[in-house]
Amino acid sequence: MTIRWRLSRTDTILVAVLAAMLALTFLISQENTDARLVKSTLENRARAAEINLAEVGTGASAADLTQALERARSTLTNPFPSEEKAAAFGVDIEQFATKNRVSISNWNNSYTNAVFRNKRYPVVRHILTIEGSYESLLKFLGEVTATPLAVTVESAAIRLQSPGGNIWHLNVEMLVYYVE
Secondary structure (H helix, E strand, O other), rough: OOOOOOHHHHHHHHHHHHHHHHHHHHHHOOOOHHHHHHHHHHHHHHHOOOOHHHHHHOOOHHHHHHHHHHHHHHHHHHOEEEEEHHHOOOHHHHHHHHHHHOOEEEEEEEEEEEEEEEEEEEEEEEEEEEEEEEHHHHHHHHHHHHHHOEEEEEEEEEEOOOOOOOEEEEEEEEEEOOOO
16 A cells, blocks of 8 residues: 655645755854854964954054064964073973972973974973972972973872871973974
């Protein structure tokens, strides 16, 4: 037994209109997704380059805008900071230690080279021994690795100073990559 559906002309037109509306809705949502992606990409580039697009409306000079564009190009083509910024990271380490209530008992730093993504870059190597509560040491490491500079933790070892105590020692080696 075969059942046949027979649609009236009006029903056929309604089905066709409904199908067209669904296709149009899909195309519009794809366009919105693409537009959001482009907007997000442009916002990220502006943030990374510290470009304040409002400067254009306030009459910023052409030289200021040119400098902002140069910063943008540098940020997009090179993820590593200058040697000066990499060397200044030592100040950040001290601030992170103070903020997280840990003390640095030993600190050596040196300039050397390291490989990143199959390419050799200059780095500032920091080898530290830090003391504090376990939670404070973890917070310190979290802040160090969350910095916008290219910092890697090459090794870290933590041990309790004495059984039953609350003072821990953290030996850590960090590399701060930079370009010359």
